[in-house]
Amino acid sequence: MLCERCKKRPATVHITKVVGDQKVELHLCEECARELRELGELPPPFPEEFKPFVEGLQPFSSTFFPLPELLQSFFGSFGGKEGSPRERDDDLRCPKCGMTWREFREKGKFGCSECYEAFRPRLAPLFRRIHGASEHRGKSPARDPSSHLKKRLEELRAELRRKVEEEAYEEAARIRDEIRALENELGGRAG
């Protein structure tokens, strides 16, 4: 490919530039790239020691792992041997969303929460590969749906007492309204 700018020398520098909300691919030769950098139209090249930062950089809010490289390496390790577990597993299918193990392998994304059940036999090794573990040890969703509301109500009542003691009546009034709303809701659930 020839450099887009001078159309003479071969393009060896490939840059993705963001202009407004559009991504533009630039293919340039070394000289044109250097010139554009001097003009401030292109970012400076990154020094070697920054390389680990540069790879897979993401804006702050985006999904952190859009490319499941780990999945790739995991699935790659099955190899293509005949009669390998890989072929049999391709038959696994989620009854709810219809996703097959093969599709999951290609996309790296589940189709629905039932997929976890459908693919269960294959998931533990995958999760161990990604997370180094296959058992959840964190939070569970509240089983009693009103338990946290009750907890919050207690917190609010304590806060109300504090505000009244501090004579912060405006805030106290706000908290009182919040308590009423919450009490109504709990009442509504019970009834």
Added chain:
Amino acid sequence: MAEERARSFAPLDGEVDRFLRTPLGAALREEGPEGDVAVSSRVRLARNLREFPFPTAMRPRDAQAVLTRVESALAAFPDAAQYVRIRMGEIPPFARGILVEKHLISPLLAENPAGAVIVRQDEAVSLMVNEEDHLRLQTFAAGLALQEAYREADHVDDLLAAHLDIAFDPRYGFLTACPTNVGTGMRASVMLHLPALALTRTLGQVVEAVQKVGLVVRGIYGEGTEAEGNLYQVSNQVTLGLSEGELLENLLGIARQVIEQERRARDVLLREDRVALEDRIYRSYGILTSARRISTREAMERISDVLLGVHLGLVQGIPSRALRELWVMIRPNFLQYTFGESLGPAERDERRAVLIRRHLKEAMARG
């Protein structure tokens, strides 16, 4: 044509307009703990409704149904009145761009017309609906405040779980579209300003050390190319097998070490060649307050230098908040909305310079 261009950045309705014009929500205006290096903390929880396919596989009417469910759950929040709902399909592309520039939503959500974001007025809580997962609850706090951010996220998560049937498995935890999020569904991160580590060229070693303990370091702005303005985020990579508390503790410990390294590097710079450092900072100060045309990239670098100067006590009279606001204000969509018209790249560079000069002058006048 010119009229059409001008109209494309016309003001939106009340509440949404207020979000789009405010560079920093109330939650991030003041500096938080370790604020000389730690800019902000964020906790994100990925959740899904058991009933519907994940957004990656769902039909439009499922998306609508999920949104309706979430909105009715939200209506029962004690502070429901504090939340603003913004549907992606109902706002123009530039407005979605600003929400991305403000970190309130991801670029992925911005591209989904069935997506929505529900933001609390102070911008400490934002709830993305129909991103890669049905729900991505995010909480933000100033400085190094991961525990505080998590407490808030945990609380809002409980409120939601009281009204929604959340996909959860006793063995695998919260079920997510991507296997890299399963378990806690939690991604916690700290945004760090690391100019001295960059200047002393020791960033690479720090990154390597951080990655060895299973955390990830990434740049923050700049659409997948590189970090601008020496802003980096450190976050947990693993989400399964450790509790939320353990994950936060690990991240907190590492973040503290990186912050310490950055402070040491700042001391080294002051000690070894104070004049060189001052020269760099004051030149950047001069450019920000005098330039007539400036690119986003250069602005990011200069803002980083001056912010370093503020934290070292070398630059006086500019509150750090004004500089942190500029990080958002100079972005293309935010900039064009401020001026109310569509601008070409060269025009943007000019207006950016105007906006920076004006903003700094006002900030200095306020003191």
